[in-house]
Amino acid sequence: MGVNSLGYVCLNVSKMDEWCKLLERVFGMEPRPRNGSTAIDYRMDSHHHRLSLYPSAADGIAAVGWEVSSEERLDELSIALKEQGLDVVAGSPELCRERKVQKLYSYTCPVTQADSEIYYGPLVTNVAFTPTRGISGYKTDHQGLGHIVFWVKDLAQAVKFYENIMGFGVSDYIAWDVHDAVFLHCNSRHHTLALMQDGPGPAGAVMHIMLEANSLDDVGSGYDIVRDLGIPVMLDPGKHSNDHMQSFYLETPSGFWIEYGYGGREIGPDWEIKSYDQPMLWGHRPVSA
Ligand SMILES: [Fe+2]
Structure with missing residues:
Protein backbone atom coordinates (compact mmCIF):
# COMPACT_ATOMS: atom_id res chain seq x y z
CA MET A 1 0.00 0.00 0.00
CA GLY A 121 -4.97 6.53 -14.21
CA PRO A 122 -3.57 9.86 -15.41
CA LEU A 123 -4.00 10.88 -19.05
CA VAL A 124 -0.77 10.52 -21.04
CA THR A 125 -0.09 11.21 -24.68
CA ASN A 126 2.22 9.72 -27.28
CA VAL A 127 2.85 13.13 -28.83
CA ALA A 128 6.33 14.24 -27.80
CA PHE A 129 6.71 17.01 -25.23
CA THR A 130 7.50 20.22 -27.13
CA PRO A 131 9.43 22.53 -24.81
CA THR A 132 9.11 26.28 -25.23
CA ARG A 133 12.90 26.63 -25.09
CA GLY A 134 15.66 24.35 -26.28
CA ILE A 135 15.93 21.87 -23.44
CA SER A 136 16.23 18.11 -23.36
CA GLY A 137 13.28 17.70 -21.00
CA TYR A 138 12.75 16.23 -17.56
CA LYS A 139 13.52 13.06 -15.66
CA THR A 140 10.00 11.98 -14.71
CA ASP A 141 8.21 8.77 -15.84
CA HIS A 142 7.85 6.39 -12.88
CA GLN A 143 9.84 8.85 -10.72
CA GLY A 144 7.04 11.39 -11.02
CA LEU A 145 7.19 15.16 -11.30
CA GLY A 146 10.13 15.65 -8.95
CA HIS A 147 10.26 16.22 -5.22
CA ILE A 148 8.51 18.46 -2.74
CA VAL A 149 9.75 19.71 0.62
CA PHE A 150 7.57 20.88 3.49
CA TRP A 151 8.32 22.63 6.77
CA VAL A 152 6.60 20.70 9.55
CA LYS A 153 5.96 21.32 13.22
CA ASP A 154 6.39 17.77 14.50
CA LEU A 155 9.00 16.03 12.38
CA ALA A 156 8.74 12.61 14.05
CA GLN A 157 4.96 12.52 13.67
CA ALA A 158 5.19 13.67 10.05
CA VAL A 159 7.72 10.97 9.14
CA LYS A 160 5.57 8.35 10.85
CA PHE A 161 2.51 9.34 8.79
CA TYR A 162 4.36 9.24 5.48
CA GLU A 163 6.08 5.93 6.33
CA ASN A 164 3.18 4.04 7.85
CA ILE A 165 0.21 5.35 5.87
CA MET A 166 1.55 6.77 2.60
CA GLY A 167 4.11 3.99 2.08
CA PHE A 168 7.36 5.98 1.93
CA GLY A 169 10.77 4.76 3.09
CA VAL A 170 13.47 6.88 4.72
CA SER A 171 16.39 7.63 2.36
CA ASP A 172 18.59 9.56 4.79
CA TYR A 173 18.85 12.37 7.32
CA ILE A 174 20.55 15.76 7.29
CA ALA A 175 21.03 17.92 10.39
CA TRP A 176 22.66 21.33 10.11
CA ASP A 177 22.35 24.62 11.93
CA VAL A 178 18.86 24.63 13.39
CA HIS A 179 17.34 22.42 10.72
CA ASP A 180 16.65 18.70 10.90
CA ALA A 181 15.48 17.13 7.68
CA VAL A 182 14.28 13.65 6.76
CA PHE A 183 14.32 12.53 3.10
CA LEU A 184 11.82 9.90 1.93
CA HIS A 185 11.38 7.86 -1.25
CA CYS A 186 8.44 6.05 -2.84
CA ASN A 187 10.23 5.00 -6.07
CA SER A 188 13.83 5.04 -7.30
CA ARG A 189 14.10 8.84 -7.06
CA HIS A 190 16.35 9.50 -4.06
CA HIS A 191 13.58 11.47 -2.40
CA THR A 192 10.13 12.43 -3.57
CA LEU A 193 9.38 14.09 -0.25
CA ALA A 194 11.49 15.82 2.38
CA LEU A 195 10.22 17.05 5.72
CA MET A 196 12.05 19.80 7.60
CA GLN A 197 11.64 20.78 11.23
CA ASP A 198 10.42 24.37 11.64
CA GLY A 199 12.01 27.02 9.45
CA PRO A 200 11.41 30.53 8.17
CA GLY A 201 8.05 29.62 6.64
CA PRO A 202 4.95 28.63 8.59
CA ALA A 203 4.63 24.97 9.58
CA GLY A 204 3.06 23.10 6.72
CA ALA A 205 4.33 25.50 4.08
CA VAL A 206 6.15 24.32 0.99
CA MET A 207 9.86 25.05 1.19
CA HIS A 208 10.56 24.06 -2.42
CA ILE A 209 9.66 21.85 -5.35
CA MET A 210 12.47 20.20 -7.36
CA LEU A 211 12.39 19.60 -11.11
CA GLU A 212 15.14 17.36 -12.53
CA ALA A 213 16.47 18.09 -16.01
CA ASN A 214 17.79 15.46 -18.42
CA SER A 215 20.90 17.57 -19.00
CA LEU A 216 23.19 19.72 -16.88
CA ASP A 217 23.22 22.18 -19.78
CA ASP A 218 19.45 22.73 -19.31
CA VAL A 219 20.12 23.75 -15.71
CA GLY A 220 23.09 25.95 -16.63
CA SER A 221 21.26 27.74 -19.44
CA GLY A 222 18.23 28.07 -17.13
CA TYR A 223 20.47 29.74 -14.55
CA ASP A 224 21.62 32.27 -17.17
CA ILE A 225 18.00 33.02 -18.16
CA VAL A 226 16.99 33.43 -14.49
CA ARG A 227 19.81 35.94 -14.01
CA ASP A 228 18.92 37.77 -17.23
CA LEU A 229 15.23 38.01 -16.25
CA GLY A 230 16.09 39.28 -12.76
CA ILE A 231 14.35 36.33 -11.05
CA PRO A 232 15.73 36.03 -7.50
CA VAL A 233 18.35 33.27 -7.12
CA MET A 234 18.18 32.01 -3.52
CA LEU A 235 21.01 29.45 -3.53
CA ASP A 236 23.90 29.47 -5.99
CA PRO A 237 24.67 26.38 -8.05
CA GLY A 238 25.89 23.52 -5.87
CA LYS A 239 25.74 19.78 -5.21
CA HIS A 240 23.83 18.12 -2.40
CA SER A 241 25.53 15.77 0.04
CA ASN A 242 22.80 13.15 0.06
CA ASP A 243 21.17 12.88 -3.38
CA HIS A 244 24.15 14.39 -5.27
CA MET A 245 21.77 16.67 -7.19
CA GLN A 246 23.57 19.50 -8.96
CA SER A 247 21.18 22.39 -8.79
CA PHE A 248 20.35 25.98 -7.98
CA TYR A 249 17.32 27.47 -6.24
CA LEU A 250 15.15 30.37 -7.37
CA GLU A 251 12.31 32.16 -5.65
CA THR A 252 8.93 31.74 -7.35
CA PRO A 253 6.39 34.57 -7.59
CA SER A 254 4.53 32.81 -4.75
CA GLY A 255 7.49 33.02 -2.37
CA PHE A 256 8.45 29.36 -2.11
CA TRP A 257 11.45 28.10 -4.08
CA ILE A 258 12.01 25.85 -7.08
CA GLU A 259 15.18 23.76 -7.25
CA TYR A 260 16.31 23.13 -10.83
CA GLY A 261 18.62 20.13 -10.79
CA TYR A 262 20.43 17.43 -12.69
CA GLY A 263 22.10 14.12 -11.88
CA GLY A 264 20.38 12.98 -8.70
CA ARG A 265 21.40 9.48 -7.64
CA GLU A 266 18.81 6.75 -7.26
CA ILE A 267 17.69 4.39 -4.53
CA GLY A 268 18.70 0.81 -5.31
CA PRO A 269 18.25 -2.56 -3.58
CA ASP A 270 21.48 -2.13 -1.60
CA TRP A 271 20.62 1.35 -0.34
CA GLU A 272 21.82 2.05 3.20
CA ILE A 273 20.45 4.94 5.22
CA LYS A 274 23.08 7.54 6.15
CA SER A 275 23.13 10.76 8.16
CA TYR A 276 24.80 13.97 7.04
CA ASP A 277 25.81 17.10 8.92
CA GLN A 278 25.52 19.49 6.00
CA PRO A 279 23.26 19.63 2.94
CA MET A 280 25.89 20.44 0.33
CA LEU A 281 29.11 18.94 -0.99
CA TRP A 282 29.96 22.27 -2.56
CA GLY A 283 28.17 25.50 -3.51
CA HIS A 284 24.50 26.18 -2.68
CA ARG A 285 25.58 29.35 -0.93
CA PRO A 286 22.80 31.80 -0.10
CA VAL A 287 22.70 34.70 -2.50
CA SER A 288 22.63 38.07 -0.83
CA ALA A 289 20.92 40.69 -2.93
FE1 LIG B 1 15.49 19.64 -3.04
Whole structure:
Protein backbone atom coordinates (compact mmCIF):
# COMPACT_ATOMS: atom_id res chain seq x y z
CA MET A 1 0.00 0.00 0.00
CA GLY A 2 1.12 3.52 -0.68
CA VAL A 3 1.82 6.07 -3.37
CA ASN A 4 4.05 5.57 -6.42
CA SER A 5 5.10 9.13 -7.17
CA LEU A 6 4.41 12.83 -6.89
CA GLY A 7 2.09 13.20 -9.88
CA TYR A 8 1.03 16.83 -10.04
CA VAL A 9 0.94 20.07 -8.10
CA CYS A 10 -1.85 22.65 -8.46
CA LEU A 11 -1.08 26.17 -7.30
CA ASN A 12 -3.19 29.19 -6.41
CA VAL A 13 -1.15 32.14 -7.67
CA SER A 14 -1.62 35.89 -7.29
CA LYS A 15 0.94 36.72 -10.00
CA MET A 16 -0.22 34.66 -12.97
CA ASP A 17 1.84 36.48 -15.60
CA GLU A 18 5.07 36.08 -13.64
CA TRP A 19 4.37 32.39 -13.10
CA CYS A 20 3.69 31.83 -16.80
CA LYS A 21 6.92 33.63 -17.67
CA LEU A 22 8.84 31.45 -15.20
CA LEU A 23 7.41 28.14 -16.38
CA GLU A 24 7.72 28.94 -20.09
CA ARG A 25 10.92 30.96 -20.39
CA VAL A 26 13.00 29.25 -17.68
CA PHE A 27 11.54 25.73 -17.52
CA GLY A 28 10.37 25.46 -21.13
CA MET A 29 7.01 24.00 -20.12
CA GLU A 30 4.13 23.80 -22.59
CA PRO A 31 1.08 25.85 -21.59
CA ARG A 32 -2.26 24.11 -22.06
CA PRO A 33 -4.96 26.75 -21.57
CA ARG A 34 -8.40 25.44 -20.65
CA ASN A 35 -11.63 26.22 -22.42
CA GLY A 36 -13.85 28.53 -20.38
CA SER A 37 -11.36 28.88 -17.53
CA THR A 38 -8.54 31.23 -16.55
CA ALA A 39 -6.56 28.33 -15.08
CA ILE A 40 -3.62 27.05 -17.15
CA ASP A 41 -2.14 23.55 -17.10
CA TYR A 42 1.54 23.03 -17.88
CA ARG A 43 3.03 20.00 -19.54
CA MET A 44 6.63 18.81 -19.02
CA ASP A 45 6.54 15.17 -20.16
CA SER A 46 4.11 12.55 -21.47
CA HIS A 47 1.44 13.42 -18.88
CA HIS A 48 -1.29 15.83 -19.96
CA HIS A 49 0.08 18.20 -17.32
CA ARG A 50 2.12 18.17 -14.14
CA LEU A 51 1.53 21.72 -12.88
CA SER A 52 -1.67 23.80 -12.85
CA LEU A 53 -1.95 27.50 -12.10
CA TYR A 54 -5.17 28.97 -10.73
CA PRO A 55 -5.38 32.79 -10.63
CA SER A 56 -6.12 33.71 -7.04
CA ALA A 57 -5.95 36.59 -4.56
CA ALA A 58 -3.72 34.54 -2.26
CA ASP A 59 -0.84 32.21 -3.06
CA GLY A 60 -0.77 28.62 -1.89
CA ILE A 61 -1.06 24.97 -2.71
CA ALA A 62 -4.41 24.07 -4.33
CA ALA A 63 -3.59 20.36 -4.46
CA VAL A 64 -0.62 18.03 -4.15
CA GLY A 65 -1.42 15.00 -6.30
CA TRP A 66 0.04 11.62 -5.30
CA GLU A 67 -0.15 8.92 -7.96
CA VAL A 68 -1.15 5.36 -7.06
CA SER A 69 -0.73 2.45 -9.50
CA SER A 70 -4.24 1.00 -9.58
CA GLU A 71 -7.83 1.52 -8.49
CA GLU A 72 -7.52 -1.26 -5.94
CA ARG A 73 -4.48 0.29 -4.30
CA LEU A 74 -6.11 3.72 -4.46
CA ASP A 75 -9.18 2.49 -2.62
CA GLU A 76 -7.01 0.71 -0.04
CA LEU A 77 -5.10 3.92 0.63
CA SER A 78 -8.30 5.95 0.90
CA ILE A 79 -9.53 3.53 3.59
CA ALA A 80 -6.23 3.82 5.47
CA LEU A 81 -6.54 7.62 5.41
CA LYS A 82 -10.13 7.42 6.67
CA GLU A 83 -8.94 5.15 9.49
CA GLN A 84 -6.62 7.99 10.51
CA GLY A 85 -9.73 10.08 11.10
CA LEU A 86 -9.28 12.16 7.96
CA ASP A 87 -12.15 13.55 5.93
CA VAL A 88 -11.52 11.73 2.63
CA VAL A 89 -13.79 12.89 -0.19
CA ALA A 90 -14.27 11.06 -3.49
CA GLY A 91 -13.52 13.41 -6.39
CA SER A 92 -16.48 14.37 -8.55
CA PRO A 93 -16.50 13.38 -12.25
CA GLU A 94 -15.90 17.08 -13.03
CA LEU A 95 -12.81 17.22 -10.80
CA CYS A 96 -11.47 13.96 -12.29
CA ARG A 97 -11.90 15.45 -15.78
CA GLU A 98 -10.12 18.63 -14.67
CA ARG A 99 -7.18 16.68 -13.22
CA LYS A 100 -7.26 14.28 -16.21
CA VAL A 101 -7.33 11.15 -14.03
CA GLN A 102 -9.63 8.14 -13.76
CA LYS A 103 -10.45 8.51 -10.08
CA LEU A 104 -9.26 10.53 -7.09
CA TYR A 105 -9.81 11.22 -3.43
CA SER A 106 -9.22 14.59 -1.70
CA TYR A 107 -8.08 15.12 1.90
CA THR A 108 -6.07 17.55 3.97
CA CYS A 109 -2.67 16.14 4.90
CA PRO A 110 -2.64 15.92 8.71
CA VAL A 111 1.05 16.80 9.03
CA THR A 112 1.59 19.41 6.30
CA GLN A 113 -1.99 20.76 6.19
CA ALA A 114 -1.65 20.79 2.40
CA ASP A 115 -4.78 20.13 0.34
CA SER A 116 -3.90 16.75 -1.10
CA GLU A 117 -5.23 14.22 -3.58
CA ILE A 118 -4.50 10.57 -4.30
CA TYR A 119 -5.40 9.32 -7.77
CA TYR A 120 -4.79 6.69 -10.43
CA GLY A 121 -4.97 6.53 -14.21
CA PRO A 122 -3.57 9.86 -15.41
CA LEU A 123 -4.00 10.88 -19.05
CA VAL A 124 -0.77 10.52 -21.04
CA THR A 125 -0.09 11.21 -24.68
CA ASN A 126 2.22 9.72 -27.28
CA VAL A 127 2.85 13.13 -28.83
CA ALA A 128 6.33 14.24 -27.80
CA PHE A 129 6.71 17.01 -25.23
CA THR A 130 7.50 20.22 -27.13
CA PRO A 131 9.43 22.53 -24.81
CA THR A 132 9.11 26.28 -25.23
CA ARG A 133 12.90 26.63 -25.09
CA GLY A 134 15.66 24.35 -26.28
CA ILE A 135 15.93 21.87 -23.44
CA SER A 136 16.23 18.11 -23.36
CA GLY A 137 13.28 17.70 -21.00
CA TYR A 138 12.75 16.23 -17.56
CA LYS A 139 13.52 13.06 -15.66
CA THR A 140 10.00 11.98 -14.71
CA ASP A 141 8.21 8.77 -15.84
CA HIS A 142 7.85 6.39 -12.88
CA GLN A 143 9.84 8.85 -10.72
CA GLY A 144 7.04 11.39 -11.02
CA LEU A 145 7.19 15.16 -11.30
CA GLY A 146 10.13 15.65 -8.95
CA HIS A 147 10.26 16.22 -5.22
CA ILE A 148 8.51 18.46 -2.74
CA VAL A 149 9.75 19.71 0.62
CA PHE A 150 7.57 20.88 3.49
CA TRP A 151 8.32 22.63 6.77
CA VAL A 152 6.60 20.70 9.55
CA LYS A 153 5.96 21.32 13.22
CA ASP A 154 6.39 17.77 14.50
CA LEU A 155 9.00 16.03 12.38
CA ALA A 156 8.74 12.61 14.05
CA GLN A 157 4.96 12.52 13.67
CA ALA A 158 5.19 13.67 10.05
CA VAL A 159 7.72 10.97 9.14
CA LYS A 160 5.57 8.35 10.85
CA PHE A 161 2.51 9.34 8.79
CA TYR A 162 4.36 9.24 5.48
CA GLU A 163 6.08 5.93 6.33
CA ASN A 164 3.18 4.04 7.85
CA ILE A 165 0.21 5.35 5.87
CA MET A 166 1.55 6.77 2.60
CA GLY A 167 4.11 3.99 2.08
CA PHE A 168 7.36 5.98 1.93
CA GLY A 169 10.77 4.76 3.09
CA VAL A 170 13.47 6.88 4.72
CA SER A 171 16.39 7.63 2.36
CA ASP A 172 18.59 9.56 4.79
CA TYR A 173 18.85 12.37 7.32
CA ILE A 174 20.55 15.76 7.29
CA ALA A 175 21.03 17.92 10.39
CA TRP A 176 22.66 21.33 10.11
CA ASP A 177 22.35 24.62 11.93
CA VAL A 178 18.86 24.63 13.39
CA HIS A 179 17.34 22.42 10.72
CA ASP A 180 16.65 18.70 10.90
CA ALA A 181 15.48 17.13 7.68
CA VAL A 182 14.28 13.65 6.76
CA PHE A 183 14.32 12.53 3.10
CA LEU A 184 11.82 9.90 1.93
CA HIS A 185 11.38 7.86 -1.25
CA CYS A 186 8.44 6.05 -2.84
CA ASN A 187 10.23 5.00 -6.07
CA SER A 188 13.83 5.04 -7.30
CA ARG A 189 14.10 8.84 -7.06
CA HIS A 190 16.35 9.50 -4.06
CA HIS A 191 13.58 11.47 -2.40
CA THR A 192 10.13 12.43 -3.57
CA LEU A 193 9.38 14.09 -0.25
CA ALA A 194 11.49 15.82 2.38
CA LEU A 195 10.22 17.05 5.72
CA MET A 196 12.05 19.80 7.60
CA GLN A 197 11.64 20.78 11.23
CA ASP A 198 10.42 24.37 11.64
CA GLY A 199 12.01 27.02 9.45
CA PRO A 200 11.41 30.53 8.17
CA GLY A 201 8.05 29.62 6.64
CA PRO A 202 4.95 28.63 8.59
CA ALA A 203 4.63 24.97 9.58
CA GLY A 204 3.06 23.10 6.72
CA ALA A 205 4.33 25.50 4.08
CA VAL A 206 6.15 24.32 0.99
CA MET A 207 9.86 25.05 1.19
CA HIS A 208 10.56 24.06 -2.42
CA ILE A 209 9.66 21.85 -5.35
CA MET A 210 12.47 20.20 -7.36
CA LEU A 211 12.39 19.60 -11.11
CA GLU A 212 15.14 17.36 -12.53
CA ALA A 213 16.47 18.09 -16.01
CA ASN A 214 17.79 15.46 -18.42
CA SER A 215 20.90 17.57 -19.00
CA LEU A 216 23.19 19.72 -16.88
CA ASP A 217 23.22 22.18 -19.78
CA ASP A 218 19.45 22.73 -19.31
CA VAL A 219 20.12 23.75 -15.71
CA GLY A 220 23.09 25.95 -16.63
CA SER A 221 21.26 27.74 -19.44
CA GLY A 222 18.23 28.07 -17.13
CA TYR A 223 20.47 29.74 -14.55
CA ASP A 224 21.62 32.27 -17.17
CA ILE A 225 18.00 33.02 -18.16
CA VAL A 226 16.99 33.43 -14.49
CA ARG A 227 19.81 35.94 -14.01
CA ASP A 228 18.92 37.77 -17.23
CA LEU A 229 15.23 38.01 -16.25
CA GLY A 230 16.09 39.28 -12.76
CA ILE A 231 14.35 36.33 -11.05
CA PRO A 232 15.73 36.03 -7.50
CA VAL A 233 18.35 33.27 -7.12
CA MET A 234 18.18 32.01 -3.52
CA LEU A 235 21.01 29.45 -3.53
CA ASP A 236 23.90 29.47 -5.99
CA PRO A 237 24.67 26.38 -8.05
CA GLY A 238 25.89 23.52 -5.87
CA LYS A 239 25.74 19.78 -5.21
CA HIS A 240 23.83 18.12 -2.40
CA SER A 241 25.53 15.77 0.04
CA ASN A 242 22.80 13.15 0.06
CA ASP A 243 21.17 12.88 -3.38
CA HIS A 244 24.15 14.39 -5.27
CA MET A 245 21.77 16.67 -7.19
CA GLN A 246 23.57 19.50 -8.96
CA SER A 247 21.18 22.39 -8.79
CA PHE A 248 20.35 25.98 -7.98
CA TYR A 249 17.32 27.47 -6.24
CA LEU A 250 15.15 30.37 -7.37
CA GLU A 251 12.31 32.16 -5.65
CA THR A 252 8.93 31.74 -7.35
CA PRO A 253 6.39 34.57 -7.59
CA SER A 254 4.53 32.81 -4.75
CA GLY A 255 7.49 33.02 -2.37
CA PHE A 256 8.45 29.36 -2.11
CA TRP A 257 11.45 28.10 -4.08
CA ILE A 258 12.01 25.85 -7.08
CA GLU A 259 15.18 23.76 -7.25
CA TYR A 260 16.31 23.13 -10.83
CA GLY A 261 18.62 20.13 -10.79
CA TYR A 262 20.43 17.43 -12.69
CA GLY A 263 22.10 14.12 -11.88
CA GLY A 264 20.38 12.98 -8.70
CA ARG A 265 21.40 9.48 -7.64
CA GLU A 266 18.81 6.75 -7.26
CA ILE A 267 17.69 4.39 -4.53
CA GLY A 268 18.70 0.81 -5.31
CA PRO A 269 18.25 -2.56 -3.58
CA ASP A 270 21.48 -2.13 -1.60
CA TRP A 271 20.62 1.35 -0.34
CA GLU A 272 21.82 2.05 3.20
CA ILE A 273 20.45 4.94 5.22
CA LYS A 274 23.08 7.54 6.15
CA SER A 275 23.13 10.76 8.16
CA TYR A 276 24.80 13.97 7.04
CA ASP A 277 25.81 17.10 8.92
CA GLN A 278 25.52 19.49 6.00
CA PRO A 279 23.26 19.63 2.94
CA MET A 280 25.89 20.44 0.33
CA LEU A 281 29.11 18.94 -0.99
CA TRP A 282 29.96 22.27 -2.56
CA GLY A 283 28.17 25.50 -3.51
CA HIS A 284 24.50 26.18 -2.68
CA ARG A 285 25.58 29.35 -0.93
CA PRO A 286 22.80 31.80 -0.10
CA VAL A 287 22.70 34.70 -2.50
CA SER A 288 22.63 38.07 -0.83
CA ALA A 289 20.92 40.69 -2.93
FE1 LIG B 1 15.49 19.64 -3.04
